[in-house]
Amino acid sequence: MMMAHAKISDEELFDGLITVFRTFGYEGATMSKLVEATGLERASLYHRFPGGKTEMACAVLECVGERFAENILAPLAKPGDPAKRVAKMAKRTKEFYVGGRLSCLLDTMSVGGDKEQIQECVSRMFKAWFDALQKVSMDAGFKAQEAKQRAEDALIQIQGALVMNRAMNLTRPFGRIMDDLPQLLTGKD
Amino acid sequence: MMMAHAKISDEELFDGLITVFRTFGYEGATMSKLVEATGLERASLYHRFPGGKTEMACAVLECVGERFAENILAPLAKPGDPAKRVAKMAKRTKEFYVGGRLSCLLDTMSVGGDKEQIQECVSRMFKAWFDALQKVSMDAGFKAQEAKQRAEDALIQIQGALVMNRAMNLTRPFGRIMDDLPQLLTGKD
DNA sequence: TGACTTTTACCGATCGTTCGGTATATTTGT
DNA sequence: ACAAATATACCGAACGATCGGTAAAAGTCA
Numbered sequence: 001m002m003m004a005h006a007k008i009s010d011e012e013l014f015d016g017l018i019t020v021f022r023t024f025g026y027e028g029a030t031m032s033k034l035v036e037a038t039g040l041e042r043a044s045l046y047h048r049f050p051g052g053k054t055e056m057a058c059a060v061l062e063c064v065g066e067r068f069a070e071n072i073l074a075p076l077a078k079p080g081d082p083a084k085r086v087a088k089m090a091k092r093t094k095e096f097y098v099g100g101r102l103s104c105l106l107d108t109m110s111v112g113g114d115k116e117q118i119q120e121c122v123s124r125m126f127k128a129w130f131d132a133l134q135k136v137s138m139d140a141g142f143k144a145q146e147a148k149q150r151a152e153d154a155l156i157q158i159q160g161a162l163v164m165n166r167a168m169n170l171t172r173p174f175g176r177i178m179d180d181l182p183q184l185l186t187g188k189d
Numbered sequence: 190m191m192m193a194h195a196k197i198s199d200e201e202l203f204d205g206l207i208t209v210f211r212t213f214g215y216e217g218a219t220m221s222k223l224v225e226a227t228g229l230e231r232a233s234l235y236h237r238f239p240g241g242k243t244e245m246a247c248a249v250l251e252c253v254g255e256r257f258a259e260n261i262l263a264p265l266a267k268p269g270d271p272a273k274r275v276a277k278m279a280k281r282t283k284e285f286y287v288g289g290r291l292s293c294l295l296d297t298m299s300v301g302g303d304k305e306q307i308q309e310c311v312s313r314m315f316k317a318w319f320d321a322l323q324k325v326s327m328d329a330g331f332k333a334q335e336a337k338q339r340a341e342d343a344l345i346q347i348q349g350a351l352v353m354n355r356a357m358n359l360t361r362p363f364g365r366i367m368d369d370l371p372q373l374l375t376g377k378d
Numbered sequence: 379t380g381a382c383t384t385t386t387a388c389c390g391a392t393c394g395t396t397c398g399g400t401a402t403a404t405t406t407g408t
Numbered sequence: 409a410c411a412a413a414t415a416t417a418c419c420g421a422a423c424g425a426t427c428g429g430t431a432a433a434a435g436t437c438a
Contacts, residue, residue: 005417005418006417024301025300027213027214028216030393031393031394032393040417043419044418044419053394103300104352111296111297113355122356126356152353156345157349160346163293163345164315164344164348166300166302168312173345194383194436195383196383196384219428221427229385230384231428232387232429235428235430236384
């Protein structure tokens with residue numbers, strides 16, 4: 001509509017911000033790091049996010065939520081064998097976390113958690129993820145309660161594997177957990 | 190042994206430091222917060238930890254490692270039914286994390302992770318925990334490889350449940366995971 | 379007294395934030 | 409169509425506050 005040439009696109013901008021926030025958490029994500037990662041100067045970031053660092057964090061969470069919904073959660077809602085759908089989702093999830101070498105934004109951003117606004121964003125993103133998992137588990141034939149528990153288990157294992165990978169500098173656990181996801185969410189064990 | 194006049198004991202000192210580090214992570218744990226939590230002034234903390242914040246973080250990790258080994262991991266190595274030992278350990282673990290309301294130091298401290306020394310402490314603590322779990326699983330009759338996988342699963346689920354609790358402000362998932370631990374580590378499912 | 383702990387007072391650096399101003403693009407008035 | 413006015417995007421420099429850290433004095437015991 002009315003754009004005076006943007007130095008970088010919103011997509012590129014968010015790429016930089018996401019990388020910093022997911023790596024260093026909210027407190028560790030300093031303006032200097034955000035400036036370096038985006039290529040924009042301090043004041044320019046404030047032009048795009050008048051609400052400052054808090055708004056950046058929330059915007060980053062929303063952006064990741066959208067990307068996650070489009071690229072990872074979407075396959076779960078498509079027609080076809082639920083197990084195959086979960087396998088597709090697991091594959092995309094592995095890519096998203098680069099095989100478990102990157103942390104989850106919902107984990108790193110929830111450390112400290114003195115900002116009400118951010119905490120609310122985090123729990124909302126988490127809930128959306130959870131709902132998508134429960135739904136596919138119900139598609140596989142499980143009752144609401146059983147599906148709920150399996151979705152919870154899946155989310156717990158994904159988050160736990162990412163923490164373990166980061167803390168011990170490994171990659172195998174996450175890969176194994178992801179490979180077992182179809183069985184966990186749709187299997188009759 | 191050679192203490193003239195300590196305002197507070199090492200135990201009390203570490204209590205304060207641990208609370209701050211486990212709540213806010215390394216970057217979020219500012220000197221001001223540490224001063225407030227311990228009751229000692231800035232310079233007094235530097236007297237006890239000449240290496241500064243990095244040394245405090247490492248000392249805190251070591252301290253928690255010792256407390257963890259004594260109070261939580263010790264029951265795992267005692268004689269008796271492995272399942273009962275794990276149940277005891279699960280009970281102590283629940284208390285340690287206050288039913289899942291508190292975060293794990295190994296999680297929050299590994300966010301950011303630009304300090305080599307801290308990262309090394311974290312992974313070492315994690316390894317000790319892992320080894321204790323594998324050992325009790327082998328006591329339950331599992332071969333090394335099978336026990337290894339079950340220990341890994343247990344650790345993943347504990348960490349994942351703690352992350353989920355924090356991110357969604359819940360407490361149930363962690364409690365459920367802990368109750369299922371004996372089955373996971375020693376059960377023949 | 380002498381060894382040890384705590385404190386007051388302070389340091390330079392960096393934190394998140396804001397200001398003043400420039401360049402480019404769009405809209406408006408004629 | 410052409411210039412004035414408006415809006416958008418950016419940047420350098422600085423703000424007050426707080427960061428992690430240090431020196432030297434004051435207090436506290438054997």
